[in-house]
Structure formats: structure tokens, C-alpha cells
Amino acid sequence: MAMSHVLPQNWIVTDGRASVGGVDLAALAERFGTPVFVIDVAHVRQRLTAFSDAVGSLGPPAYAAKAFLCIAMAELVSEADWWIDVVSVGEAEAAERGGIASDRIMLHGNLKTAQELELVLSGRVGRLVIDSLDELARLDRLASERGVDVDVLIRLNEDVDLATHPKVLTSGQEAKFGLVGDQAAEAAALLAGSERLRWRGVHLHVGSQAADPELFAIVLERLVDFVERHRAAFSGDEVILDIGGGMAAPYLRDDPVLHPADLGARLHMAATSLRIEERIGPFRLIIEPGRAVIANAGVTLYEVGVRKPLPSGGELVAVDGGMTDNPRPALYGSRYEVLAVTRMDDPHDHPVRLFGRMCETDVLAESIGIPEDLSVGDIVAFAATGAYTYSMSSRYNLLRRPPVIFVEDGVARQVVRRESIDDLFSGDSGLTGAEVWQYDPTGSNRAEGY
Numbered sequence: 001m002a003m004s005h006v007l008p009q010n011w012i013v014t015d016g017r018a019s020v021g022g023v024d025l026a027a028l029a030e031r032f033g034t035p036v037f038v039i040d041v042a043h044v045r046q047r048l049t050a051f052s053d054a055v056g057s058l059g060p061p062a063y064a065a066k067a068f069l070c071i072a073m074a075e076l077v078s079e080a081d082w083w084i085d086v087v088s089v090g091e092a093e094a095a096e097r098g099g100i101a102s103d104r105i106m107l108h109g110n111l112k113t114a115q116e117l118e119l120v121l122s123g124r125v126g127r128l129v130i131d132s133l134d135e136l137a138r139l140d141r142l143a144s145e146r147g148v149d150v151d152v153l154i155r156l157n158e159d160v161d162l163a164t165h166p167k168v169l170t171s172g173q174e175a176k177f178g179l180v181g182d183q184a185a186e187a188a189a190l191l192a193g194s195e196r197l198r199w200r201g202v203h204l205h206v207g208s209q210a211a212d213p214e215l216f217a218i219v220l221e222r223l224v225d226f227v228e229r230h231r232a233a234f235s236g237d238e239v240i241l242d243i244g245g246g247m248a249a250p251y252l253r254d255d256p257v258l259h260p261a262d263l264g265a266r267l268h269m270a271a272t273s274l275r276i277e278e279r280i281g282p283f284r285l286i287i288e289p290g291r292a293v294i295a296n297a298g299v300t301l302y303e304v305g306v307r308k309p310l311p312s313g314g315e316l317v318a319v320d321g322g323m324t325d326n327p328r329p330a331l332y333g334s335r336y337e338v339l340a341v342t343r344m345d346d347p348h349d350h351p352v353r354l355f356g357r358m359c360e361t362d363v364l365a366e367s368i369g370i371p372e373d374l375s376v377g378d379i380v381a382f383a384a385t386g387a388y389t390y391s392m393s394s395r396y397n398l399l400r401r402p403p404v405i406f407v408e409d410g411v412a413r414q415v416v417r418r419e420s421i422d423d424l425f426s427g428d429s430g431l432t433g434a435e436v437w438q439y440d441p442t443g444s445n446r447a448e449g450y
């Protein structure tokens with residue numbers, strides 16, 4: 001597989017210098033500082049269109065917000081006429097601010113708080129994906145008390161064979177998500193008897209980094225079988241069959257790629273061979289890719305800060321970011337392609353161990369090749385860092401979260417600015433400014449909304 005699959009589509013090298021979307025990366029780093037997340041907007045648009053075209057009339061895809069979300073991203077999702085899957089009030093807010101209509105927002109999550117349930121009770125979010133019988137009972141009670149109808153899907157937990165990292169395997173024996181066999185059947189029966197909850201469809205997200213379209217055809221079959229068995233409980237004209245996300249994105253040049261067109265072709269074939277319409281009536285098929293849309297559109301730029309020998313032999317390089325802007329190497333041992341953006345014509349074959357700058361042994365890359373004369377002050381790009389980096393970033397060591405820059409046609413737009421020192425302390429009042437609450441042992445102390 002070529003490196004080009006890993007990089008943003010509009011990554012170009014001229015005279016040894018890399019640019020994305022017509023913007024020179026070293027110049028961008030100078031203008032906005034490092035670390036910095038850079039997103040190739042045309043790449044994102046192309047991926048959104050490719051998945052839309054691939055599923056075609058089967059139904060609009062839904063973007064998995066957890067991969068990467070800011071208002072500008074929600075605007076791109078909205079422009080593409082996609083739905084969106086959110087898991088928190090914050091993600092729902094970003095979706096709304098990006099112009100996504102409530103009937104296109106779906107709420108997921110294995111544990112939804114009172115505030116999150118309120119999103120569907122108040123109509124800010126159009127559909128909720130039920131993850132447990134406890135949640136179903138709670139939502140049913142709240143919907144009856146409020147006298148509002150709520151559209152729901154049932155999330156199934158089925159054993160489907162996917163070889164992936166255990167932390168991104170979300171179905172099967174060890175998974176916390178969804179309802180297994182009898183419980184799922186009970187959910188369908190409870191929904192049939194509910195005055196206020198309307199059963200609109202089923203959902204199954206197996207896990208991430210699935211490169212074989214066959215897996216999604218199997219998931220579709222499981223969903224159709226389930227709905228067919230419980231058709232009597234269904235309360236709508238059109239069944240939503242949501243086969244989840246997890247479409248693979250290549251991180252390294254030899255990683256497998258799932259082409260949207262291949263996925264689409266397999267799903268169209270399955271829709272016919274499973275005789276879905278005949279068995280369960282009209283349906284809408286939803287896919288929920290996250291990383292497959294955004295991972296390869298993004299690169300993170302860091303400045304090289306240290307080069308020195310490792311006590312064990314070899315050499316180390318440290319850059320000015322790390323597990324605060326990208327926890328994936330620490331969480332999953334994830335690996336990346338690393339490129340020196342002003343030395344692209346030099347062979348990247350000098351082996352080093354690459355560290356971040358946090359107060360941990362935060363290895364960002366165990367063994368990578370860099371140009372022999374890479375120097376302090378040079379800028380390196382980590383490829384395929386559009387997904388699960390900004391969205392997973394933290395303020396460990398009281399570091400400020402980096403900005404997000406959208407680049408297109410030679411223009412860089414800072415859609416999220418770097419956090420300021422004041423941002424770091426916006427909720428930190430110190431002892432004297434603290435909100436004070438005197439515990440009352442006789443009264444009700446339960447605060448709403450936590």
C-alpha cells in the first residue's frame with residue numbers, strides 16, 4: 001500500500017517541503033504554533049461524498065461525532081446532508097451549532113445521564129439508541145410523566161467476529177454495550193407495550209478498524225433477523241437498520257483500506273439477497289463511520305525539541321506534544337507515519353525512539369526513521385491523526401489544548417483556537433472564590449443534572 005492512502009488527499013511535496021490544501025506546513029506551524037491539528041477540508045468533503053454515493057438510496061450515513069467534532073466539522077456534516085451520532089450534551093450542542101436538524105441527531109451511549117435523556121425528551125435530539133433495560137424503563141417513565149413521545153432504536157450486542165484491539169471491540173461476550181439475546185427480545189416486548197416510546201429500529205456497532213465489507217453484511221443480516229422476529233412490536237412505517245461504524249482507516253502505509261464503494265456494493269447486494277423489504281417492509285440503512293471520514297484528513301504538527309542518546313543505546317527525539325493531544329499510542333500502542341515536513345526529499349531512515357513532553361514515559365513512536373540531520377526546531381507531521389486525537393485530548397500537566405486549522409485552496413482557517421492560560425483557569429476559583437455549599441444532613445442534597 002502506498003503512503004498516499006495514509007496522508008491527506010491534498011498533501012503535496014514541492015522542493016522537499018510538504019503542504020496540505022495549498023498551505024505550506026512549516027509556515028502554518030510558524031503562524032499558529034505547535035502542536036497544531038491540521039485538517040484537509042477537501043479530503044473530508046470527498047470522504048463524506050464517497051460514503052453518501054456508496055450507500056446511495058439505502059439511506060444517509062451518520063457521522064460518529066466522537067472521532068472528531070467541532071462546530072466547523074458539524075457544518076461539513078450538515079452540508080453533506082448526513083445524520084450524526086452523538087453521546088453527550090456537548091456533542092449534541094456542537095451538532096446543533098453546526099446546523100444539523102434534531103431529526104438527524106441520534107443519541108448513543110451505554111450510560112446516559114439525566115441531562116442526556118433530556119435531549120430527547122425536549123426534542124433537541126430526534127432518536128435515542130437504547131442500551132439497557134434500565135435505561136428503557138427510566139426513559140419510559142420520564143416520557144410518560146412529561147407526556148411526550150420518544151423515538152428509539154434498540155442496540156443489540158451480538159457475537160460478530162472482528163479481530164481488533166480489545167478496547168475498540170464493542171460487541172460480544174466482554175462488551176458493555178447493547179442488549180444480548182433475551183434482553184433484546186424483552187426490550188422489543190416492552191416497547192410494544194409502551195405508551196410513549198416508539199420503536200423505530202435497531203443498531204449494532206461491532207467495533208473499530210473493520211476492513212472487510214463482509215462484516216457489515218453479517219451485521220445487517222443480524223439486524224434484519226431480529227426485526228423480523230419482533231415485527232409485531234414495531235411502531236413505524238420505516239425500520240432503521242443502523243449497522244454502526246468502525247470502517248477501517250489506514251494509519252500505516254501497509255494497513256488495509258476499506259473503500260467506501262466496496263462497502264456500498266456489498267451492502268446493496270446484501271439488501272437484495274436478504275430480501276429485506278419483503279421480510280420487514282420499508283427500511284433505511286444507516287452507516288456510522290467516524291475515523292474513516294476524518295482520520296486521514298488530519299495531520300498533527302510538532303516541533304522537534306530534543307535529540308539525545310538513549311541510555312540503552314540508540315537515540316531519542318522529543319517533540320512538543322504527546323499524550324495530551326494524542327493519547328492513542330499510550331492507550332492502544334497505536335503507531336503512526338512521521339514525516340519531516342521541510343526535509344521530505346531526505347531519506348527517513350535514521351532510527352530513533354520518539355517521545356512527547358509529558359511527565360510520563362510517553363512514547364509516541366517506538367522505532368521510526370527520521371532524516372539523519374533532523375534538527376531541533378524542525379517540524380514533523382504525524383499522519384492520520386484526524387480521528388480520536390483532538391476529541392480525546394486532555395489538559396494533563398496543565399497544557400493548553402492545541403488549535404484546529406482547516407486548510408483548503410491555500411487558505412488556513414483557525415476553527416478552534418489554542419486554549420489560553422485564562423481558559424485553563426476559567427472554572428478554577430481557588431479557595432477564596434469557591435462556591436460554598438453547606439451539607440444538610442436532614443434535607444435532600446441531590447443536585448439535578450449530574
Ligand SMILES: Cc1ncc(COP(=O)(O)O)c(C=O)c1O
Binds near residue numbers: 108170205288
Ligand atoms: C456506536 C458507534 N458508532 C460509530 C463509532 C465510530 O467508530 P469509528 O470511528 O471507528 O468509525 C463508534 C466508535 O466507538 C461507536 O461506538
